[in-house]
Amino acid sequence: MCTSMVLTTRDTYVGRNLDLEDAFGERVVITPRAFPLAFRRMPTLERHQAIIGMASVAGDYPLYAEGVNESGVYMAGLNFPGNAYYPPDRGEEKALAPWELIPFLLGTCETAEAAAEQMKRIPLLGVPFQPNLPLAPLHWHIADKHGAFVAEPMADGIKVYPDPVGVLTNNPPFPFHRTNLVQYRGLSAAQPDNCLDPSLDLPPFGQGMGAVGLPGDWSPASRYVRSAFCKRNSACDSSEESSVSQFFHLLDTVAMPRGAVRTPEGKWDITRYSCCINTDTGTYYYKTYDNCALTAVALTEERRAGDKLLEFPLDTKLRITWQEG
Numbered sequence: 001m002c003t004s005m006v007l008t009t010r011d012t013y014v015g016r017n018l019d020l021e022d023a024f025g026e027r028v029v030i031t032p033r034a035f036p037l038a039f040r041r042m043p044t045l046e047r048h049q050a051i052i053g054m055a056s057v058a059g060d061y062p063l064y065a066e067g068v069n070e071s072g073v074y075m076a077g078l079n080f081p082g083n084a085y086y087p088p089d090r091g092e093e094k095a096l097a098p099w100e101l102i103p104f105l106l107g108t109c110e111t112a113e114a115a116a117e118q119m120k121r122i123p124l125l126g127v128p129f130q131p132n133l134p135l136a137p138l139h140w141h142i143a144d145k146h147g148a149f150v151a152e153p154m155a156d157g158i159k160v161y162p163d164p165v166g167v168l169t170n171n172p173p174f175p176f177h178r179t180n181l182v183q184y185r186g187l188s189a190a191q192p193d194n195c196l197d198p199s200l201d202l203p204p205f206g207q208g209m210g211a212v213g214l215p216g217d218w219s220p221a222s223r224y225v226r227s228a229f230c231k232r233n234s235a236c237d238s239s240e241e242s243s244v245s246q247f248f249h250l251l252d253t254v255a256m257p258r259g260a261v262r263t264p265e266g267k268w269d270i271t272r273y274s275c276c277i278n279t280d281t282g283t284y285y286y287k288t289y290d291n292c293a294l295t296a297v298a299l300t301e302e303r304r305a306g307d308k309l310l311e312f313p314l315d316t317k318l319r320i321t322w323q324e325g
């Protein structure tokens with residue numbers, strides 16, 4: 001399971017938790033402007049916007065889990081098993097395989113709205129990258145500083161929804177999560193009034209009682225509500241440090257510690273990495289399950305301008321700073 005989020009302070013920050021039982025070869029990958037991006041049914045993009053994100057690289061191709069482009073457009077794939085539907089190859093002239101969406105849309109779109117429009121127009125192509133890399137059942141979070149969208153490839157067509165909450169998790173389809181929020185409309189960061197029986201003396205016995213009933217488990221529906229609540233009530237300074245720190249705190253509220261979520265195969269779902277990307281600068285901050293210190297990769301002009309993929313293996317070693325007196 002995964003959780004994706006958008007937060008605007010002075011700049012706009014986007015990112016996600018990637019929760020999975022096994023690694024998928026993930027590393028930070030920059031696709032520079034002049035790296036030729038080839039597609040099965042679309043012309044090769046010889047030049048395009050540079051992209052930074054987390055990807056595995058197969059056959060010199062960036063298979064992104066999420067990324068941001070130079071215009072500050074973000075796109076993340078999140079698991080959508082049992083609902084994601086990719087039509088078989090019907091010989092369309094123009095189509096995009098699911099693993100081509102992030103490179104193509106981030107390579108070409110200057111706004112999230114434009115990317116969402118393209119999602120509606122370009123048919124999907126249910127063809128795997130390689131026979132040994134089966135198609136991942138996904139839905140997508142698309143965002144920039146102006147707004148967010150959710151795109152869900154369903155059996156009866158691709159659905160694109162505006163996302164005023166700025167949060168996405170996994171199943172069920174997006175309309176469920178919006179309706180489900182209604183059940184939590186009474187929750188508040190402030191202390192609750194005694195609506196039960198004002199004639200009874202029921203003083204709060206601690207802080208945080210306005211959110212009693214906020215679901216604490218790791219199911220997608222509960223993570224959705226919890227991250228929506230924490231994001232809505234988020235308070236931090238507008239500085240880069242305060243915003244980035246706050247973004248990771250928000251992701252931490254829905255992160256999976258090893259042992260809490262066991263898959264049917266008897267493996268542990270854990271938050272392998274959490275990331276936060278400043279859409280204005282393209283700086284990619286991340287932490288991993290074992291290294292909770294932040295590591296950052298800058299999208300410098302020199303890195304944008306190249307023609308070869310740049311790979312940054314994850315720094316997974318925790319270094320503890322020992323204080324001397």
Ligand SMILES: C[C@H](CCC(=O)NCCS(=O)(=O)O)[C@H]1CC[C@H]2[C@@H]3[C@H](O)C[C@@H]4C[C@H](O)CC[C@]4(C)[C@H]3C[C@H](O)[C@]12C
Nearest residue numbers: 001002019056063064065077078079099133134135136
């Ligand atoms: C597993 C990731 C989604 C996170 C998530 O929701 N996990 C839930 C796991 S579980 O249901 O709870 O078991 C997804 C997001 C993007 C996916 C990757 C991207 O789509 C890019 C390629 C696509 C290839 O078809 C498969 C490998 C892959 C590299 C994908 C591996 C994996 O499916 C990723 C990393």
